[in-house]
Amino acid sequence: MTVDATARTYMITGPEPEWWYRDLVSCLHATVGSVLARAGADPLAVLGAGWQFLHLPGDVRSEEFYYPCAEGEQGAALAPHHDLSARWWQPADEGDVWREVREALADDRLVIAAVDNFHLPFRPAYGDVHAAHLVLVWGLDERRGVVHVSDAMPPAFRGAVPIRDFLSSWGSANPIDVQDAFFSDSRIGRRCLDVRLNAQPADLTPELLGGFLRTNTEGFTTKTPARTGLAGYDVFAAELVERCRAGDAGALRELYPFGWAMQAQASLHGELLRRSGRDWGDPALAGAGRRVESVAHAWTGLRFTGAHGLADPRSAASGIAHHATRLRGAYARAVDAVGAVAARR
Amino acid sequence: MTATPVTSAITRLCDPVDISGHRNNTAVSAATETKAGEFNVWGNSFAAEYLPKGRSTVHVDGVPFLFPPVCEGPDNIRCAGQFIEVPEGRYDWVHVLAASERRCEDTVDLNFADGSVDAEALRVSDFWAAPAWFGEVKAFQSLVMHYPHHVQRGVPAVMWAQRVPVTRRADLTGILLPRNVAVHVFAVTLQRTES
Numbered sequence: 001m002t003v004d005a006t007a008r009t010y011m012i013t014g015p016e017p018e019w020w021y022r023d024l025v026s027c028l029h030a031t032v033g034s035v036l037a038r039a040g041a042d043p044l045a046v047l048g049a050g051w052q053f054l055h056l057p058g059d060v061r062s063e064e065f066y067y068p069c070a071e072g073e074q075g076a077a078l079a080p081h082h083d084l085s086a087r088w089w090q091p092a093d094e095g096d097v098w099r100e101v102r103e104a105l106a107d108d109r110l111v112i113a114a115v116d117n118f119h120l121p122f123r124p125a126y127g128d129v130h131a132a133h134l135v136l137v138w139g140l141d142e143r144r145g146v147v148h149v150s151d152a153m154p155p156a157f158r159g160a161v162p163i164r165d166f167l168s169s170w171g172s173a174n175p176i177d178v179q180d181a182f183f184s185d186s187r188i189g190r191r192c193l194d195v196r197l198n199a200q201p202a203d204l205t206p207e208l209l210g211g212f213l214r215t216n217t218e219g220f221t222t223k224t225p226a227r228t229g230l231a232g233y234d235v236f237a238a239e240l241v242e243r244c245r246a247g248d249a250g251a252l253r254e255l256y257p258f259g260w261a262m263q264a265q266a267s268l269h270g271e272l273l274r275r276s277g278r279d280w281g282d283p284a285l286a287g288a289g290r291r292v293e294s295v296a297h298a299w300t301g302l303r304f305t306g307a308h309g310l311a312d313p314r315s316a317a318s319g320i321a322h323h324a325t326r327l328r329g330a331y332a333r334a335v336d337a338v339g340a341v342a343a344r345r
Numbered sequence: 346m347t348a349t350p351v352t353s354a355i356t357r358l359c360d361p362v363d364i365s366g367h368r369n370n371t372a373v374s375a376a377t378e379t380k381a382g383e384f385n386v387w388g389n390s391f392a393a394e395y396l397p398k399g400r401s402t403v404h405v406d407g408v409p410f411l412f413p414p415v416c417e418g419p420d421n422i423r424c425a426g427q428f429i430e431v432p433e434g435r436y437d438w439v440h441v442l443a444a445s446e447r448r449c450e451d452t453v454d455l456n457f458a459d460g461s462v463d464a465e466a467l468r469v470s471d472f473w474a475a476p477a478w479f480g481e482v483k484a485f486q487s488l489v490m491h492y493p494h495h496v497q498r499g500v501p502a503v504m505w506a507q508r509v510p511v512t513r514r515a516d517l518t519g520i521l522l523p524r525n526v527a528v529h530v531f532a533v534t535l536q537r538t539e540s
Contacts, residue, residue, distance in 0.1 A: 128494050
């Protein structure tokens, strides 16, 4: 840590934060991945260990970083097999909004901050489109009037942003924007996500991963009162199609951010299984991973059919039904493959 | 004996397919008119200055493609179940120039003269600053991304060369594209079975 009480400069120690990125993840996985990497953990092994389906009706927010979870369970939702905590917070004192950020940086912790891309000069949407996004804050220099920011999402950026711009972005109302129906219209409210890895992950072994897979498979094949697993997907998909047929554009507005969370999770889980299968000489595990990746790829068809159909949900209903069916098939094949691997002892 | 370069051997077996009647989307724009492109729902598009000349024959790994017209209207097929008729014959591969709005897998139905139909996977990686997840060849890359109101540096747009196998030993007559708006096809070339 570097602290100069008069200059009021706060920086994390060591190197600048590592960018962690995959083409199917959102800023949520990217920022949490960077925090994990800095904590000495393998982001893919942590964020790719869990795999589930969970839809919470009425919960979806128009933010790139939306991720379904029970209240206060963001860390467990992202990494159900690891001791990861994630807590949203906002500055307690409107008269000194930087206090908690200073404290975090002084404690050598990265800050994940919600922002509106419209106000950030390095984002493509700068001055053009309002959209809720996450970035990492790794330094604050109040003397020079800059915030040190890192963003792994293309175009990747690591550098200083004027405090004035950052405050506009961090405190933005993120008003409704016709150019981005999926990530605008959601107040940013100076939210931050405090992510902590409370225990170093054990080395990933076939036995340990096998236990994760059994839990994940059980989650998919056990019916619960909530919209979880394959049964929960069926309820979600049937309702989605019905809402489209009824002309409810809200269904498609929600589909895009919700689907991104499920797509990102599937892509990471599939990649981890495939990588582990290769490393351990286990082609069945690698193949199961590939089938989970196919789930992620099938989400593309559903999400983008919805995105393009937003203006006319009734016309989009047939395409939505088609891709919901394809995705259901991909889920079924993947759960079958992962279940078969998990059943081995 | 003089070895024949593999690429030229492939080239001799390849027949570009005319898909002009199916183009329904504009994915390429000029820097002076970025609003003309609408590859995705946000109106992003490839920058024409980084791509081959329109209507030219381009070679990617030895496979010739008819590059679509550029900045003259629709330049690609946004997949919506179009049926592309092809000259009836025996082929081993269907080569495509394609890009996807996110990494995507879908199927094409290969139709044969004897009435048989085979579904084969069409796998296309993301056009947005992404790796070749499915082992495609990076055919062309626009080093900047066009937005409706500006040109964005640091975000490349990629067009991939992908291929679909024709496993059936029968005469191919047509290709039914998937119903998947995320997948865009810019060119199709058939590789004949070597007799």
